[in-house]
Amino acid sequence: MTPSKPCSEPLFRAPGRALLVCCLLAPALPPPAAAAPQDPRDSSTLTVMFENDLFGDSDEQYTNGFQLGWMSPDVSRYADADLPPGLEWTKRLAAHLPFVEHPGAQHNIGLSLGQKMYTPGDTQTRTAIQDDRPYAGWLYGSTAFISKTMTRLDSVELQLGVVGPASLAEDAQKLVHDLRGFDVPQGWDNQLENEPGVALIYERRERPWRSANATGIGYDFITHGGGAVGNVFTYLNAGAELRAGWNLPADFGTSVISPGGDTNAPTAVGDPRLGNTSPFGIHGFAAITGRLVLRDIFLDGNTFADSHDVDKHWLVGDFLLGASVTFGRAKLSYAEVFRSKEFSGQGRAHNFGSLSLSITF
Secondary structure (H helix, E strand, C coil): CCCCCCCCCHHHHHHHHHHHHHHHHHCCCCCCCCCCCCCHHHCCCCEEEEEHHHHHCCCEEEEEEEEEEEEEECCHHHHHHCCCCCCCCCHHHHHCCCCCCCCCCEEEEEEEEEEEEECCCCCCCCHHHCCCCCHHHHHHEEEEEEEEECCCEEEEEEEEECCCHHHHHHHHHHHHHHHCCCCCCCHHHCCCCCCCEEEEEEEEEEEEEEEECCEEEEEEEEEEEEEEEECCEEEEEEEEEEEECCCCCCCCCCCCCCCCCCCCCCCCCCCHHHHHCCEEEEEEEEEEEEECCCCEHHHHHHCCCCCCCCCEECCCEEEEEEEEEECEEEEEEEEEECCCEEEEECCCCCCEEEEEEEEEC
16 A cells, blocks of 8 residues: 555554553452353454555555454364354254364464555556566465364365455445545556455464463474465465463464454463453563465466466565463454565565454453
8 A cells, every 4th residue: 555655654554553552551450350260161352454565664565454253162062052053053063073072272263354455566556567566365264173272273264256346345445545645556457357265275383392381481383284276276385383471371373364364362261361261461472484376366377368467486484573462351463574585576475454353362
């Protein structure tokens, strides 16, 4: 979202600074009202994620993302849950999941809705910039099936959506720029054509190392690996995350908006969000992930129509550095993401900020 003035305005640093203030002041704040102790199998988690490259003082490449996600309670108890109208079908689906009978594991259903947008560096040029990435948007919904213990999480996710003008990325970016008084992007006439998108994703996360104590100062190490196949993206991925701090949440780490299911839902009774221990926790984290990219529609262009495209790099890596605070039922996280170059001719490596807030009920 190209601003009409430099992106160094304090506003664009607000989410990161807000998290830092929370980290410094939270120990001195009065504790929230005590919540009734809760079993993680009975809890559900709502997560809102927002990403923008203005946090990284740029406005190009992957420029904005938003995702709203919900993780169900354990499906073995799900049949007795009171659900909002329109979600009753998930009870019938849960009863037929193949992993429900695995002993000692929790089983969850995840639902999400999201949008991503991509632009070249120069958004004031009306013609296609041949050596820069195409304009593109991705509007999608997904259903994920999760099986997890304290040391392992398996996720199978199906994403369905649309690329092109029907993704509403052009409308969203122009509306925000107009409201904020920024220069309106001029090149969206060159975006990818409308194309239905589908992706089937599998990811496994494991926690091979962790401190023995469930509360107080602790650490853990989480690995992940998996892949996706579909006309929007096809890849293999692997990586790891190291966390250390006070009262670590009993979940599977902090991730950017990406396929593979929500990692924020509590897994064990020691999670500070469940009201069984101290309501406050704080930790820092560092993560690295790499992808072998076989297809990326946002670089390769449309599958069945002629469109703008660039020569993608087959290997792409991300490095994340951030902090997270849990307080009461909430978990607030901020990560700065540094991404390697994704295509030939890309001027510089890309970085963006990722802000997430999850509430456990």
